[in-house]
Amino acid sequence: MPILQTKKLTKKFGGISALNNLSIEFEAGKITGVIGPNGSGKSTLVNVLTGLLPITSGRIIIADSTSLKKIAAHEMPSFGITRTFQEVRLLEQMTVLDNILVVITKRNVIGALFEKHKTHYLKIAENVLERLGLWAKRGELAVNLSYGQRKLLEIARVLAMTEAESTDVKIFFFDEPFAGLFPEMVKLVVSVMKDLKQKGKTLVLIEHNMDLIRELSDKVIVMDSGELLAEGLPEEVLSRRDVIEAYLGE
Numbered sequence: 001m002p003i004l005q006t007k008k009l010t011k012k013f014g015g016i017s018a019l020n021n022l023s024i025e026f027e028a029g030k031i032t033g034v035i036g037p038n039g040s041g042k043s044t045l046v047n048v049l050t051g052l053l054p055i056t057s058g059r060i061i062i063a064d065s066t067s068l069k070k071i072a073a074h075e076m077p078s079f080g081i082t083r084t085f086q087e088v089r090l091l092e093q094m095t096v097l098d099n100i101l102v103v104i105t106k107r108n109v110i111g112a113l114f115e116k117h118k119t120h121y122l123k124i125a126e127n128v129l130e131r132l133g134l135w136a137k138r139g140e141l142a143v144n145l146s147y148g149q150r151k152l153l154e155i156a157r158v159l160a161m162t163e164a165e166s167t168d169v170k171i172f173f174f175d176e177p178f179a180g181l182f183p184e185m186v187k188l189v190v191s192v193m194k195d196l197k198q199k200g201k202t203l204v205l206i207e208h209n210m211d212l213i214r215e216l217s218d219k220v221i222v223m224d225s226g227e228l229l230a231e232g233l234p235e236e237v238l239s240r241r242d243v244i245e246a247y248l249g250e
């Protein structure tokens with residue numbers, strides 16, 4: 001069953017159609033890999049599906065046919081959607097720990113004043129930072145982290161938000177989470193993603209590394225110039241000539 005679908009979705013920036021009549025589906029509880037050359041509209045797809053950008057035309061449909069023309073970014077959690085950004089977005093002059101605490105307490109500032117809640121939030125923060133190998137860095141300012149550590153911290157933030165949120169996050173978008181990570185870090189992120197799937201979550205993974213796409217994806221969607229070029233099982237899709245050519249044509 002699709003948990004999220006688009007119908008003839010179009011997003012224009014001036015004269016450019018970043019998404020052009022795109023009709024796709026994301027299956028509940030599966031990992032869908034989204035691939036395609038640079039500029040094919042992958043990040044734009046995430047931006048409109050998470051409500052960061054308004055759409056030009058078409059429809060976005062969540063779960064049971066509720067028509068949603070536009071989800072505002074602040075409404076994302078209430079629809080059970082969260083995401084990472086291709087460009088890491090951190091609070092640079094705050095510590096690693098505070099970067100986590102800010103996202104998990106900001107919807108409940110008053111509650112955060114109570115010791116009980118602080119301990120609760122601290123536990124969540126400690127948990128996710130340990131998970132991603134960042135606990136030793138908790139006192140470091142975000143600006144001083146390496147590129148890979150920054151990406152891990154962003155993923156830690158998404159996980160922390162998931163654990164702290166009273167609403168249940170169901171869909172996770174990862175926009176090139178592995179880019180620039182060392183192999184050990186890649187392994188960590190792979191295990192986080194497999195874990196989320198195990199817990200029944202729906203994942204959308206934008207990634208250029210085809211080994212990772214093969215390892216993680218149940219289904220692959222190939223985009224080219226804002227349109228759907230191909231979709232299907234990873235092995236099928238990745239051996240198609242038109243898909244290979246779209247990549248070689250870069």
Ligand SMILES: Nc1ncnc2c1ncn2[C@@H]1O[C@H](COP(=O)(O)OP(=O)(O)O)[C@@H](O)[C@H]1O
Nearest residue numbers: 013016018036037038039040041042043044045
């Ligand atoms: N905020 C924006 N303003 C104007 N053009 C944009 C914007 N975001 C993306 N685009 C354009 O839309 C197209 C798709 O970009 P993008 O979604 O970032 O592709 P991808 O993530 O597949 O590399 C490109 O032509 C890009 O220049």
Ligand SMILES: [Mg+2]
Nearest residue numbers: 042043044086
């Ligand atoms: Mg992109």
